[in-house]
Amino acid sequence: MLDRLPREVIAMRVARELKDGDIVNLGLGIPSLCSQYVPEGRTILYHSESGVLNYGPMAEQGEEDDDLINASGQFLEPTPGMSFFHSADAFGMIRGGHIDVTVLGALQVSEKGDLSNWMLPSRGIGNVGGAMDLAVGAKRVIVAMEHKGRHGEPKVVSECSFPLTSPTCVSLIVTDIAVISVEQEGLILRETAPGWRLEDIQNETEPELIPANDLKEIEI
Amino acid sequence: MLDRLPREVIAMRVARELKDGDIVNLGLGIPSLCSQYVPEGRTILYHSESGVLNYGPMAEQGEEDDDLINASGQFLEPTPGMSFFHSADAFGMIRGGHIDVTVLGALQVSEKGDLSNWMLPSRGIGNVGGAMDLAVGAKRVIVAMEHKGRHGEPKVVSECSFPLTSPTCVSLIVTDIAVISVEQEGLILRETAPGWRLEDIQNETEPELIPANDLKEIEI
Amino acid sequence: MEKVFSSFDEAVSDIFDGAVIMVSGFGGTGGTAQNLIVALRDHGASNLTIISNTAGLASLMGFGTLPGHSAIDCGILIDNDQVGKLIASYPVSPSPSKINSFESHFREGKIGLELVPQGTLAERIRAGGAGIPAFFTPTGVGTELSEGKEVREFDGRSYIMETALKSDFALVKAHKADTLGNLSYKGTSQNFGAVMVRSSGISIVEVDEIVSPGQIESHLINTPALFVDRIVKR
Amino acid sequence: MEKVFSSFDEAVSDIFDGAVIMVSGFGGTGGTAQNLIVALRDHGASNLTIISNTAGLASLMGFGTLPGHSAIDCGILIDNDQVGKLIASYPVSPSPSKINSFESHFREGKIGLELVPQGTLAERIRAGGAGIPAFFTPTGVGTELSEGKEVREFDGRSYIMETALKSDFALVKAHKADTLGNLSYKGTSQNFGAVMVRSSGISIVEVDEIVSPGQIESHLINTPALFVDRIVKR
Numbered sequence: 001m002l003d004r005l006p007r008e009v010i011a012m013r014v015a016r017e018l019k020d021g022d023i024v025n026l027g028l029g030i031p032s033l034c035s036q037y038v039p040e041g042r043t044i045l046y047h048s049e050s051g052v053l054n055y056g057p058m059a060e061q062g063e064e065d066d067d068l069i070n071a072s073g074q075f076l077e078p079t080p081g082m083s084f085f086h087s088a089d090a091f092g093m094i095r096g097g098h099i100d101v102t103v104l105g106a107l108q109v110s111e112k113g114d115l116s117n118w119m120l121p122s123r124g125i126g127n128v129g130g131a132m133d134l135a136v137g138a139k140r141v142i143v144a145m146e147h148k149g150r151h152g153e154p155k156v157v158s159e160c161s162f163p164l165t166s167p168t169c170v171s172l173i174v175t176d177i178a179v180i181s182v183e184q185e186g187l188i189l190r191e192t193a194p195g196w197r198l199e200d201i202q203n204e205t206e207p208e209l210i211p212a213n214d215l216k217e218i219e220i
Numbered sequence: 221m222l223d224r225l226p227r228e229v230i231a232m233r234v235a236r237e238l239k240d241g242d243i244v245n246l247g248l249g250i251p252s253l254c255s256q257y258v259p260e261g262r263t264i265l266y267h268s269e270s271g272v273l274n275y276g277p278m279a280e281q282g283e284e285d286d287d288l289i290n291a292s293g294q295f296l297e298p299t300p301g302m303s304f305f306h307s308a309d310a311f312g313m314i315r316g317g318h319i320d321v322t323v324l325g326a327l328q329v330s331e332k333g334d335l336s337n338w339m340l341p342s343r344g345i346g347n348v349g350g351a352m353d354l355a356v357g358a359k360r361v362i363v364a365m366e367h368k369g370r371h372g373e374p375k376v377v378s379e380c381s382f383p384l385t386s387p388t389c390v391s392l393i394v395t396d397i398a399v400i401s402v403e404q405e406g407l408i409l410r411e412t413a414p415g416w417r418l419e420d421i422q423n424e425t426e427p428e429l430i431p432a433n434d435l436k437e438i439e440i
Numbered sequence: 441m442e443k444v445f446s447s448f449d450e451a452v453s454d455i456f457d458g459a460v461i462m463v464s465g466f467g468g469t470g471g472t473a474q475n476l477i478v479a480l481r482d483h484g485a486s487n488l489t490i491i492s493n494t495a496g497l498a499s500l501m502g503f504g505t506l507p508g509h510s511a512i513d514c515g516i517l518i519d520n521d522q523v524g525k526l527i528a529s530y531p532v533s534p535s536p537s538k539i540n541s542f543e544s545h546f547r548e549g550k551i552g553l554e555l556v557p558q559g560t561l562a563e564r565i566r567a568g569g570a571g572i573p574a575f576f577t578p579t580g581v582g583t584e585l586s587e588g589k590e591v592r593e594f595d596g597r598s599y600i601m602e603t604a605l606k607s608d609f610a611l612v613k614a615h616k617a618d619t620l621g622n623l624s625y626k627g628t629s630q631n632f633g634a635v636m637v638r639s640s641g642i643s644i645v646e647v648d649e650i651v652s653p654g655q656i657e658s659h660l661i662n663t664p665a666l667f668v669d670r671i672v673k674r
Numbered sequence: 675m676e677k678v679f680s681s682f683d684e685a686v687s688d689i690f691d692g693a694v695i696m697v698s699g700f701g702g703t704g705g706t707a708q709n710l711i712v713a714l715r716d717h718g719a720s721n722l723t724i725i726s727n728t729a730g731l732a733s734l735m736g737f738g739t740l741p742g743h744s745a746i747d748c749g750i751l752i753d754n755d756q757v758g759k760l761i762a763s764y765p766v767s768p769s770p771s772k773i774n775s776f777e778s779h780f781r782e783g784k785i786g787l788e789l790v791p792q793g794t795l796a797e798r799i800r801a802g803g804a805g806i807p808a809f810f811t812p813t814g815v816g817t818e819l820s821e822g823k824e825v826r827e828f829d830g831r832s833y834i835m836e837t838a839l840k841s842d843f844a845l846v847k848a849h850k851a852d853t854l855g856n857l858s859y860k861g862t863s864q865n866f867g868a869v870m871v872r873s874s875g876i877s878i879v880e881v882d883e884i885v886s887p888g889q890i891e892s893h894l895i896n897t898p899a900l901f902v903d904r905i906v907k908r
Contacts, residue, residue, distance in 0.1 A: 020675045021675030023900045028534075043675050045854065045899060045900065047900065048628070049558060049559075050466050050628045050631060051466070051627075051628045051629075051630055051631050052627070052628050053898040053899065053900060054854065054887075054898075054899065061507075064506055064507065065470075065627065066468055066469045066470040066504055066505065066506050066509075066629075067470040067471070067615075067625075067626035067627035067628060067629040068470075068626075068627040068628055069466070069468050069470060069504045069628050071466075073466075073467060073468050073497065073503035073504035073505075075504075078892070079887075080886070080887040080888025080889075081852050081854045081856055081887025081888055081890075081892075081899065082892045083856055083892055083895035083898040083899070084625075084627055084628060084630060084892060084893065084895075085630065085898060086562075086630040086631060086632070086633075086634035086635050086662075087466075087493075087558070087559075087561075087562035087565075087630075087631045087632045087634075087635055088562040088563055088565070088566035088635045090559075090562070090631075091558065091559030091560075091562050091563060091804075092563075092800075092803060092804030092805070092872070093898070093900060094559055094805075095559055095563075095577065095578065095579060095804055095805030095806070096802075096803045096804045096805040096872060096873075097805060098803075098872075098900045098901065099900075120536060122536075123532075123536045125531070125532055125543060125546060125553070126532070126555075127529070127530040127531065127532055127534060128529050128530070128555055128556075128557050128558070128585065129529050129530045129557075129558050130529070130557070130558040130559060131557075132557040132559075132560075132579045132580050132583065132585070133557055133558060133559030133560070133579045136578045136579050136580075136581070137559075137578070137579070137805055163583065163584050164582060164583045164584070165583065166581075166582065166583065167581075167582040167583075240441045241441030243666045248768075263441050265620065265665060265666065267666065268862070269792060269793075270700050270862045270865060271700070271861075271862045271863075271864055271865050272861070272862050273664040273665065273666060274620065274653075274664075274665065281741075284740055284741065285704075285861065286702055286703045286704040286738055286739065286740050286743075286863075287704040287705070287849075287859075287860035287861035287862060287863045288704075288860075288861040288862055289700070289702050289704060289738045289862050291700075293701055293702050293731065293737035293738035293739075295738075298658070299653075299654075300652070300653040300654025300655075301618050301620045301622055301653025301654055301656075301658075301665065302658045303622055303658055303661035303664040303665070304658060304659065304661075304859075304861055304862060304864060305664060305864065306796075306864040306865060306866070306867075306868035306869050306896075307700075307727075307792070307793075307795075307796035307864075307865045307866045307868075307869055308796040308797055308799070308800035308869045310793075310796070310865075311570075311792065311793030311794075311796050311797060312566075312569060312570030312571070312638070312797075313664070313666060313667075314571075314793055315570055315571030315572070315793055315797075315811065315812065315813060316568075316569045316570045316571040316638060316639075317571060318569075318638075318666045318667065319666075340770065342770075343766075343770045345765070345766055345777060345780060345787070346766070346789075347763070347764040347765065347766055347768060348763055348764070348789055348790075348791050348792070348819065349763050349764045349791075349792050350763070350791070350792040350793060351791075352791040352793075352794075352813045352814050352817065352819070353791055353792060353793035353794070353813045356812045356813050356814075356815070357571055357793075357812070357813070383817065383818050384816060384817045384818070385817065386815070386816065386817065387815075387816040387817075563804070563806070567809070570797070571811065571812060572797070572809050572810060572811060573810050573828035573829070573831075573833055574809065574810045574826075574828060574833075575801070575806050575808065575809035575810070576806060576807050576808045576809070577805065577806060578805060592808075594807035594808060594837070595807070597807075599807055599808075603828070624893070627892075658861075659858070659894055660893055660894070
């Protein structure tokens with residue numbers, strides 16, 4: 001059985017996509033880990049829809065302040081040059097195209113880059129939160145997730161069967177077995193986890209994957 | 221010949237309309253004088269679309285600061301509890317109904333309370349500035365002006381012939397000869413300058429004035 | 441012109457059955473008017489419409505709540521059957537196995553829900569306070585949350601029309617107030633409160649401290665006094 | 675990620691003929707990027723569309739200008755025939771007997787004008803920066819400035835639809851910047867600049883002082899760094 005990449009390595013791979021000076025908003029789960037792995041020498045300013053830009057790492061125990069949280073409710077350290085704003089401005093930044101990259105989790109991503117990440121149909125009710133705004137507003141949407149669901153079902157699908165967050169918004173999918181870019185011609189398999197071949201990944205993927213000319217193993 | 225009230229007395233009469241706690245925006249000219257005559261014991265917070273609430277009196281000579289001006293470009297004194305904001309918020313306050321009273325000058329006011337105060341047709345171009353926002357947004361619009369124009373033409377008219385600032389927005393007209401309220405049934409003459417009779421005022425007014433039951437002389 | 445109230449109970453005493461109430465806070469305890477919410481629970485007004493980012497995540501699961509502290513949020517009004525309708529972006533627990541009272545009341549048909557993307561919620565509230573009755577937004581286009589909404593293209597992209605939200609009352613937490621009603625907030629605790637005070641008929645603000653005018657420096661005032669009707673000190 | 679430019683000339687060097695430029699300031703010298711405006715005059719880009727509250731009241735008549743001081747504002751670009759169109763709320767002198775170059779160019783048909791109520795101008799600029807392509811406003815209804823605009827009723831009141839404004843560049847004056855691009859303003863000098871930085875492709879900001887991150891305290895930052903592209907010290 002082939003090894004799947006741990007969550008930290010998915011985050012590490014995504015972090016390499018973040019460029020010096022980028023304004024980045026990280027979603028819950030694997031995305032939230034990315035900030036720990038940004039290559040040295042790059043300054044990233046993190047934005048949270050809780051109303052803060054340029055926040056620091058998670059607060060140490062005993063240093064927590066409930067007036068300084070991220071969108072996941074985690075306590076943050078202050079940083080020099082951090083700024084605060086209310087929710088209408090926080091989302092003006094998002095919707096207005098001022099966020100360079102958002103990294104989001106997903107329940108399903110389609111061949112066309114449609115994203116479903118806010119409601120499990122089996123539950124019949126869900127939390128939309130800021131996901132739709134981020135999916136529509138950020139200049140680049142990267143999905144970081146496990147390649148298949150808890151019951152082995154594919155999450156990279158031909159058509160999303162779950163309620164959409166936004167159509168055609170995802171540009172890159174980074175999973176525990178592959179890096180896939182969403183292009184006009186379809187899903188391009190760019191990188192594979194060590195030992196995984198195209199057909200292994202295709203087996204866990206509903207739409208057809210097109211191997212990149214320079215298909216390679218993920219390098220971290 | 222009957223005496224007309226000086227500008228200061230018009231402003232004094234308008235100032236009596238301002239109630240304790242009112243948020244007030246004063247236009248150019250006679251309106252700007254009102255703040256000097258507010259009856260004692262009333263706290264008025266003045267708003268200016270230049271981006272300040274609760275500003276102080278005009279700055280003394282030598283104390284001027286070009287980062288602290290009102291909408292007429294006059295230098296202000298700072299006051300305890302003064303606050304600043306950008307233009308979108310300044311007008312959000314106006315349009316959103318957060319200004320209790322605005323006092324504006326006028327070129328013409330009609331029987332229905334239509335206001336024209338931004339363009340002389342003879343010039344063919346004009347400055348609209350914040351006038352339309354104030355006329356539409358403030359809870360109460362008071363006009364303070366001379367009763368007739370420079371060439372003796374009436375300014376209280378049946379229909380405005382000048383370009384409108386806003387239809388049906390004025391509720392009270394205070395001039396150098398009369399105080400007139402705009403009501404459903406028409407223009408009600410409430411107060412007269414000392415010595416002026418209904419017919420004297422009617423002579424200088426295009427639409428018919430309805431004398432109030434308690435018509436009286438202006439008291440300051 | 442007196443804005444300072446001496447008790448939370450007095451500050452909420454005229455909230456009526458069926459009122460529309462905005463409740464500040466992102467989801468954690470920071471920026472949540474915990475004492476005003478308790479006062480409204482005790483007051484008992486019913487059939488309320490609550491406009492809030494969440495239906496109470498702090499009380500449900502300690503979201504944004506200091507370790508070892510307990511939390512009160514608008515969840516207690518739903519627990520207490522005072523809410524007929526919720527307008528929110530994040531109404532249920534993130535975990536399907538942890539059910540809050542909103543979710544169980546919703547399943548029983550006892551409470552209505554208008555689910556709104558968080559940015560649209562914030563912008564609709566801002567619009568309500570800024571005299572803008574409606575605006576177009578790209579958020580939600582092509583999703584089930586845009587069903588029944590007017591769609592229009594601008595420059596080749598599709599947008600949906602959203603309308604302003606206003607309320608009868610807002611219950612907001614700020615850090616400091618001066619007696620004129622100027623407010624300052626701490627850190628990320630402005631969130632919805634700083635917008636809600638603008639679009640409520642009567643804004644009621646719970647603060648840590650009340651000071652004289654001038655004791656909050658002008659450049660530190662986040663909310664100018666004209667948006668604030670009532671202040672109560674914690 | 676370097677935002678600090680060493681000269682005003684360099685900071686405006688890529689402004690192209692036909693560019694849309696927002697220029698900050700209410701009308702006086704406070705909040706007006708006088709050195710950037712001079713640099714753009716010297717640069718010579720032509721056929722510009724200028725979005726500004728006024729066509730220059732400080733240079734014309736000393737509006738909001740300290741006694742004995744001289745003033746530079748976007749009026750010098752119009753004097754210099756670089757402007758093809760003006761979008762403004764207060765384009766001419768308040769006195770019909772005092773004619774600025776905008777008014778004479780306008781009468782000669784050399785310059786276009788889109789006259790916009792001041793609040794609508796500010797809101798259109800905000801919308802441009804907040805991803806809102808259009809909104810409804812009561813301002814201007816029933817006047818000649820609403821001619822040709824869509825009118826719609828909400829709750830029995832009429833509103834007109836206005837669309838967002840964006841620009842290629844903004845020339846803005848702030849008080850302090852840190853090297854990340856965070857800005858603070860003084861007093862009433864936020865006015866249009868604090869909104870224009872949000873809706874411009876490239877925002878260029880002239881400041882009195884540039885400091886390290888942290889030297890503008892977080893609660894004193896009016897404009898978060900993500901809105902700012904270039905900074906030049908006066």
